[in-house]
Amino acid sequence: MRIRVVSLGILILIFLPVYPQGKVYDFSLKDTENQTVSLSEISGKSLTVVDFWATWCQPCIRSMPRLVDLSETYKDQGVSFIGISVDSPRNLSKVKPFARSMGILYPILLDSNGELMGELNVTAVPTLFIIDSDYRILYMHEGFNAGDELTIKEEIDKHLGTKGP
Amino acid sequence: MSIAGHSQFSGNNTMEVQIGNIPDTDPPWLVSNYNQLNLQYRYKGFKAFARGEYFITEFQERRYVSLSQVQLRYSTKTLQFTAGNFYDMLGNGLLLRAYDIPGTVFESQGYRVRHGFYRDLLGASGAYQGEKFHLKALYGKPLINVLPPTVDFDERRKDNVYAVSTGYADWGQSLTANYLLNALSGEYHHFGSVNVTGTLPLDFSYNTEFATEFGRGQPLFSGDGSRHAIYASLAYAGMNFGGSLEWKDYNNFFLGSGFNDPPTLVKEHSYKVLNRSTHVAQLTNERGYQVEVYYRFKDGQMLTLNTSRARNEAHEVYVFQEYFAELYVPAGGSSSLKWFIDYAMDPFKEEPNRYATGGIYETPFLNKWSSLIQLEYQYFERDGLIGGSVHNGVLIAGVSRGSKLSLSVTWEVSTDPYQTDNINTFEVERQARQWIGMDARYKFNPHHTLALFAGQRRGGPACTSGICYEVLDFKGVELRWISKF
Numbered sequence: 001m002r003i004r005v006v007s008l009g010i011l012i013l014i015f016l017p018v019y020p021q022g023k024v025y026d027f028s029l030k031d032t033e034n035q036t037v038s039l040s041e042i043s044g045k046s047l048t049v050v051d052f053w054a055t056w057c058q059p060c061i062r063s064m065p066r067l068v069d070l071s072e073t074y075k076d077q078g079v080s081f082i083g084i085s086v087d088s089p090r091n092l093s094k095v096k097p098f099a100r101s102m103g104i105l106y107p108i109l110l111d112s113n114g115e116l117m118g119e120l121n122v123t124a125v126p127t128l129f130i131i132d133s134d135y136r137i138l139y140m141h142e143g144f145n146a147g148d149e150l151t152i153k154e155e156i157d158k159h160l161g162t163k164g165p
Numbered sequence: 166m167s168i169a170g171h172s173q174f175s176g177n178n179t180m181e182v183q184i185g186n187i188p189d190t191d192p193p194w195l196v197s198n199y200n201q202l203n204l205q206y207r208y209k210g211f212k213a214f215a216r217g218e219y220f221i222t223e224f225q226e227r228r229y230v231s232l233s234q235v236q237l238r239y240s241t242k243t244l245q246f247t248a249g250n251f252y253d254m255l256g257n258g259l260l261l262r263a264y265d266i267p268g269t270v271f272e273s274q275g276y277r278v279r280h281g282f283y284r285d286l287l288g289a290s291g292a293y294q295g296e297k298f299h300l301k302a303l304y305g306k307p308l309i310n311v312l313p314p315t316v317d318f319d320e321r322r323k324d325n326v327y328a329v330s331t332g333y334a335d336w337g338q339s340l341t342a343n344y345l346l347n348a349l350s351g352e353y354h355h356f357g358s359v360n361v362t363g364t365l366p367l368d369f370s371y372n373t374e375f376a377t378e379f380g381r382g383q384p385l386f387s388g389d390g391s392r393h394a395i396y397a398s399l400a401y402a403g404m405n406f407g408g409s410l411e412w413k414d415y416n417n418f419f420l421g422s423g424f425n426d427p428p429t430l431v432k433e434h435s436y437k438v439l440n441r442s443t444h445v446a447q448l449t450n451e452r453g454y455q456v457e458v459y460y461r462f463k464d465g466q467m468l469t470l471n472t473s474r475a476r477n478e479a480h481e482v483y484v485f486q487e488y489f490a491e492l493y494v495p496a497g498g499s500s501s502l503k504w505f506i507d508y509a510m511d512p513f514k515e516e517p518n519r520y521a522t523g524g525i526y527e528t529p530f531l532n533k534w535s536s537l538i539q540l541e542y543q544y545f546e547r548d549g550l551i552g553g554s555v556h557n558g559v560l561i562a563g564v565s566r567g568s569k570l571s572l573s574v575t576w577e578v579s580t581d582p583y584q585t586d587n588i589n590t591f592e593v594e595r596q597a598r599q600w601i602g603m604d605a606r607y608k609f610n611p612h613h614t615l616a617l618f619a620g621q622r623r624g625g626p627a628c629t630s631g632i633c634y635e636v637l638d639f640k641g642v643e644l645r646w647i648s649k650f
Binding site: 022023025032033034035036054055056057058061062065066086087088089090091092093094096097098099100101102103112113114115117118119121122123124140141142143144145146147148149150151 | 173175176177179205207252253254257258262264265267268294334337338339362363364368370372398400401402403404405406407408409411426427428429433434435457458459460461465467493495499500501525527528529533534535537565567568571608611614629630631632647649
């Protein structure tokens with residue numbers, strides 16, 4: 001009986017009207033320079049792309065060169081990129097060398113406790129958010145396959161209100 | 166972490182239905198349903214969180230409904246107070262590490278009860294984070310995460326942990342001191358650690374931590390009786406070249422029921438044959454190092470080299486050594502090719518020489534479609550009672566349409582007697598064994614994803630997010646529905 005009630009409650013919750021995407025909060029995390037940085041200090045004037053990744057995640061590694069290219073493409077249009085590594089202490093020492101060797105020059109923050117991951121309902125890596133200047137979540141992308149960079153680019157262009165560079 | 170908030174309700178739900186069982190196990194078509202619901206409410210600096218789980222199966226003694234986690238938290242820019250279930254870590258995890266692995270459902274051979282795989286603390290914590298100074302205090306009962314919710318609370322949360330951490334950071338350097346008291350079964354153990362991290366000129370950075378138990382009356386490093394854990398790393402991050410060098414020395418440092426998690430200094434592989442062979446650190450006695458370097462060529466190719474070594478001294482000395490190389494090659498447009506080779510000496514597993522190679526090729530086609538093919542091969546000669554040549558193979562072929570739809574088939578084959586043997590017979594069967602499974606995943610919208618598995622899935626050790634655990638073999642159908650709201 002108890003299980004039936006719980007199951008019904010879950011089904012009701014799942015099929016309730018879809019909630020708006022919600023907002024990201026002005027979180028603070030340590031970066032790879034051992035400095036505590038908040039979102040408000042590094043967010044873009046128009047949009048911010050927040051990418052959760054890990055050094056052991058194959059799709060994350062495939063996505064990185066594409067995201068680096070996108071960050072270069074949009075850097076003069078008020079779009080900032082932020083990488084958030086969810087690597088545990090097992091891989092923490094590799095994060096900065098790995099990111100730099102992939103050509104990542106945008107900020108890399110460290111969420112080794114997975115605390116921010118939980119706050120933002122991230123259940124897999126890579127997960128990418130596009131947020132506006134009020135930190136509203138405009139788009140979320142889970143996973144990465146070849147060609148996904150085109151979809152992400154389309155979303156950035158759409159929310160910038162442009163047809164792209 | 167400080168968060169300035171607004172009112173928001175969010176959550177996610179994972180529902181999993183399995184029709185099947187471990188191969189050659191009765192009943193062959195066991196029906197079970199596992200569900201995990203996570204709810205979060207945030208209003209300004211206040212947060213409330215709850216996790217509920219249930220498991221339904223035909224075996225009455227394995228069923229449960231559990232309010233697994235409840236948390237209340239209040240945060241300002243500098244202060245944070247938490248009560249209930251929470252995750253935390255001291256330094257690099259030498260003394261304490263509580264963690265969550267989202268989306269992972271665990272089932273042990275002994276209990277056959279499915280539950281979420283996380284190790285949390287039940288208690289309270291308070292923290293102050295200033296610009297340069299921090300102070301944290303916590304009390305918690307760590308969860309023994311291999312025990313399911315059907316086991317008594319006192320068995321799952323045996324330890325009591327009290328900890329204080331304080332530190333100072335400036336000029337890119339930070340110094341942290343940690344103290345931890347573990348109370349278990351009437352025994353009290355005092356531990357301390359000092360952690361120094363920072364950045365150096367010329368793109369170098371370092372991280373060191375030393376931990377020991379106080380009050381044992383023995384000098385440090387006095388041999389079998391001393392308890393210590395030392396970790397050190399030096400990393401370099403250049404523009405096209407980077408690397409890290411790490412060193413470890415752990416002696417008698419499995420704390421309590423296992424609530425600490427020092428860095429293992431072993432590569433976390435994403436390739437199946439290597440992931441399954443990952444060396445698991447033995448905290449009773451292990452010393453070793455890991456070196457990893459990356460080099461990115463002008464045309465975008467990237468070379469990764471890794472070597473790791475671990476020396477364990479129990480009744481005899483075991484030395485694990487691994488050499489790994491991987492080359493990533495952009496193959497025009499969005500296509501890419503990755504290829505690896507690996508050699509390891511693993512006498513503890515009776516695999517003195519283990520060879521592996523493989524690769525992944527991914528390419529887009531049509532409009533927003535992509536295909537992937539992954540091939541891996543591993544060979545070793547096993548010593549011991551059930552010895553002989555072992556060949557392991559993996560072939561994965563799949564297509565995807567962005568992140569909306571993916572279909573793949575996985576074929577695995579093995580001549581490992583530990584896999585090919587039928588435990589219900591006296592003789593050791595050595596005929597090659599195969600597993601064929603199909604995975605389909607469809608994302609209806611940003612809030613609902615359906616994942617289907619059908620066929621056979623090979624079990625064994627699996628490592629993810631820095632944590633290693635056992636996955637059971639499975640034959641049947643598995644449906645997973647993930648909702649976010």
